[in-house]
Amino acid sequence: xxxxxxxxxxxxxxxxxxxxxxxxxxxxLRALRDGHDRDGFSRELWKEFAKLGWSGIxxxxxxxxxxxxxxxxxxxxxxxxxxxxxxxxxxxxxxxATAIVHGGNEQQKKVLLPRIAKGELIATLAVDESAKHRPxxxxxxxxxxxxxxxxxxxxxxxxxxxxxxxxxVAAQTQNGxxxxxxxxxxxxxxxxxxxxxxxxxxxxxAARVTFENVKVKADAMLAxxxxxxxxxxxxxxxxxxxxxAELVGLSDEVFNRxxxxxxxRKQFGKLIGEFQALQHRAAHLYSELxxxxxxxxxxxxxxxxxxxxxxxxxxxxxxxxxxxxxxxAQEGVQMHGGIGMxxxxxxxxxxxxxxxxxxxxxxANYHADRLARLNNY
Amino acid sequence: MRRSGGADEDICWGGRKWVFQxxxxxxxxxxxxxxxxxxxxxxxxxxxxGLSRDEGKILRAEMRALGCRSPLDSFGIWMLGPALLKYGxxxxxxxxxxxxxxxxxxxxxxxxxPGSGSDLASLQTRAELKGDHFVVNGQKIWTSYADKADxxxxxxxxxxxxxxxxxxxxxxxxxxxxxxSTQPITLISGKSPFCQTFFDDVIVPKQxxxxxxxxxxxxxxxxxxxxxxxxxxxxxxxxRSRSMGEVAAETVGKENGMLADSxxxxxxxxxxxxxxxxxxxxxxxxxxxxxxxxxxxxSSVLKYYGAELNKRRQELLVTAGGSDxxxxxxxxxxxxxxxxAWLRSKANSIEGGTSEVQLNIIAKRLxxxxxx
Numbered sequence: 001x002x003x004x005x006x007x008x009x010x011x012x013x014x015x016x017x018x019x020x021x022x023x024x025x026x027x028x029l030r031a032l033r034d035g036h037d038r039d040g041f042s043r044e045l046w047k048e049f050a051k052l053g054w055s056g057i058x059x060x061x062x063x064x065x066x067x068x069x070x071x072x073x074x075x076x077x078x079x080x081x082x083x084x085x086x087x088x089x090x091x092x093x094x095x096x097a098t099a100i101v102h103g104g105n106e107q108q109k110k111v112l113l114p115r116i117a118k119g120e121l122i123a124t125l126a127v128d129e130s131a132k133h134r135p136x137x138x139x140x141x142x143x144x145x146x147x148x149x150x151x152x153x154x155x156x157x158x159x160x161x162x163x164x165x166x167x168x169v170a171a172q173t174q175n176g177x178x179x180x181x182x183x184x185x186x187x188x189x190x191x192x193x194x195x196x197x198x199x200x201x202x203x204x205x206a207a208r209v210t211f212e213n214v215k216v217k218a219d220a221m222l223a224x225x226x227x228x229x230x231x232x233x234x235x236x237x238x239x240x241x242x243x244x245a246e247l248v249g250l251s252d253e254v255f256n257r258x259x260x261x262x263x264x265r266k267q268f269g270k271l272i273g274e275f276q277a278l279q280h281r282a283a284h285l286y287s288e289l290x291x292x293x294x295x296x297x298x299x300x301x302x303x304x305x306x307x308x309x310x311x312x313x314x315x316x317x318x319x320x321x322x323x324x325x326x327x328x329a330q331e332g333v334q335m336h337g338g339i340g341m342x343x344x345x346x347x348x349x350x351x352x353x354x355x356x357x358x359x360x361x362x363x364a365n366y367h368a369d370r371l372a373r374l375n376n377y
Numbered sequence: 378m379r380r381s382g383g384a385d386e387d388i389c390w391g392g393r394k395w396v397f398q399x400x401x402x403x404x405x406x407x408x409x410x411x412x413x414x415x416x417x418x419x420x421x422x423x424x425x426x427g428l429s430r431d432e433g434k435i436l437r438a439e440m441r442a443l444g445c446r447s448p449l450d451s452f453g454i455w456m457l458g459p460a461l462l463k464y465g466x467x468x469x470x471x472x473x474x475x476x477x478x479x480x481x482x483x484x485x486x487x488x489x490x491p492g493s494g495s496d497l498a499s500l501q502t503r504a505e506l507k508g509d510h511f512v513v514n515g516q517k518i519w520t521s522y523a524d525k526a527d528x529x530x531x532x533x534x535x536x537x538x539x540x541x542x543x544x545x546x547x548x549x550x551x552x553x554x555x556x557x558s559t560q561p562i563t564l565i566s567g568k569s570p571f572c573q574t575f576f577d578d579v580i581v582p583k584q585x586x587x588x589x590x591x592x593x594x595x596x597x598x599x600x601x602x603x604x605x606x607x608x609x610x611x612x613x614x615x616x617r618s619r620s621m622g623e624v625a626a627e628t629v630g631k632e633n634g635m636l637a638d639s640x641x642x643x644x645x646x647x648x649x650x651x652x653x654x655x656x657x658x659x660x661x662x663x664x665x666x667x668x669x670x671x672x673x674x675x676s677s678v679l680k681y682y683g684a685e686l687n688k689r690r691q692e693l694l695v696t697a698g699g700s701d702x703x704x705x706x707x708x709x710x711x712x713x714x715x716x717x718a719w720l721r722s723k724a725n726s727i728e729g730g731t732s733e734v735q736l737n738i739i740a741k742r743l744x745x746x747x748x749x
Binding site: 262294 | 646
């Protein structure tokens with residue numbers, strides 16, 4: 001498959017860009033922040049996402065979804081990176097939907113997926129337990145007691161955890177002599193489940209969630225000891241590629257704003273874009289961003305074509321996009337000079353969001369290490 | 378014919394003076410020439426295979442999968458051929474292209490001069506039109522394999538009074554013409570792939586002018602784009618079969634399945650990430666070019682990034698190889714293959730326009746920055 005967007009994908013991008021630019025520009029993010037919004041996102045806007053088919057973008061049509069692919073899901077993520085719009089799209093439509101599509105039985109899919117597609121159910125995946133992403137070290141325990149499963153432990157950096165109706169919890173369970181990973185569907189109003197909203201630097205939404213003897217029925221098992229690890233890996237890979245796509249959009253936006261500034265700002269009687277010191281840095285940054293964009297598109301295409309074999313390219317994409325977006329954000333602030341340091345000016349929002357996305361689902365160091373392991377060194 | 382280590386010695390350059398290293402090399406060239414597959418995508422009437430771009434891609438992929446060597450490499454194939462196909466007249470195409478395709482004539486490129494490196498358009502080699510011929514005088518430098526080449530494609534100044542880009546012409550001539558002499562330059566790698574080339578009243582027939590008089594800069598730019606993409610391609614692993622992780626494992630060893638030098642391990646992993654992403658960028662920009670949506674100046678992105686990436690690769694290979702990689706001579710090191718490749722790579726960001734020139738081009742043509 002050629003490494004470019006198809007005509008339909010390009011149309012989707014243009015439509016998304018038009019819609020988000022009109023309905024959810026940076027001013028929307030500012031209003032949520034300055035109004036101390038309880039949800040941290042607009043439920044009305046989320047309903048519009050459902051009408052546009054975005055919340056069901058990865059849900060098959062037989063479950064009332066749009067049934068599109070990962071490239072399309074990534075196109076929306078990329079556009080969200082331009083406007084930094086907070087929404088449950090990543091947690092619900094990208095990550096949770098993937099876990100349910102790949103892990104769920106028929107009954108679970110029939111009940112949950114149409115509600116996700118209609119924008120009626122906010123769902124998220126709870127994986128991290130410490131400040132760094134280490135899915136191979138999950139300790140939260142799921143213990144079988146009769147017809148119930150009892151959860152004990154704590155999760156952090158649960159995206160949209162404070163508004164989620166349903167939390168997909170990655171847990172360890174005893175399986176004979178060894179511990180194995182499982183995924184459980186836990187409604188957020190279960191007794192013993194405590195949610196604490198985290199205020200992150202980027203004004204997007206996350207939570208710490210603690211589980212004290214939280215009981216769920218046996219049919220809450222989304223992926224059991226045989227499939228848990230694989231389903232989690234798949235959902236995380238889709239999330240990582242999605243985050244990488246948002247980083248590409250974010251970088252693109254920062255870069256364009258910065259180059260525009262270089263063409264307009266005058267100092268020493270010259271446009272600052274005439275200075276070679278800045279020209280070369282801008283040209284270098286452009287090259288870095290072009291290279292990241294290729295890796296991210298390839299990762300999304302690979303998820304569509306060969307889902308099980310996407311781990312290496314997803315790690316490459318996530319690591320690349322994180323590093324180049326960090327450079328874009330830093331250069332963006334530096335080249336804007338003093339005004340780039342002000343809250344009134346937008347560029348700082350991009351730097352904050354880039355930092356959070358760099359961390360989410362594993363930073364560049366994590367993914368470089370993962371690639372080395374995959375390649376046996 | 379399968380590739381061995383990818384060393385210089387395996388390459389078949391062709392030309393009047395060419396001595397085949399093995400019978401297999403001679404036979405492989407002969408058979409590929411018969412199919413037109415030394416230049417698979419050139420038209421059949423000029424000695425090519427008449428394949429489409431997609432068919433050519435498949436042929437190359439199949440050859441790679443079988444471990445086939447390239448039957449013939451030359452500046453004629455990479456550079457002059459594409460330029461003649463675009464700018465040459467019918468007579469020039471019929472005269473020169475089949476000889477390139479058959480490996481009969483080996484070409485060199487006369488571009489840089491001692492005073493004209495990055496500022497190529499300031500070149501001073503003079504060609505005066507006198508009736509039916511030019512008289513060429515001047516000096517070129519960094520002429521790759523000029524001492525082994527049969528013909529040269531050369532940028533010359535035909536109008537000294539015009540603006541510097543507008544008085545240049547593109548001419549072809551035989552290196553055996555009276556007045557042509559060459560002097561190899563020994564590089565830091567100990568090798569001499571480049572020469573100084575001197576022209577002293579060299580007579581060049583007027584019909585050897587390609588394109589209109591004083592309009593050679595357009596062809597020069599077109600060829601530079603080609604050259605940049607080629608050097609950019611060096612950012613890719615040039616057929617090297619062992620991964621860098623494996624090379625490093627031999628010298629630093631492993632602990633718990635991981636390279637024992639954790640800092641080197643991280644550097645290699647980050648390099649691999651960039652190298653793979655760059656390879657995908659060559660694919661993506663190729664696909665964009667095919668779809669007609671690529672900006673022509675993106676070749677500068679590829680040249681810049683590929684050159685810097687290859688320098689990084691060679692630095693890491695020497696680091697991974699440790700003191701073994703520092704050996705300069707002898708069979709154990711294949712006569713210093715690693716260390717000489719490292720030294721050679723330093724030219725990647727100089728030849729075909731320096732990295733700084735590429736950044737200037739990106740700033741001016743892709744980013745539309747003022748005054749660039």
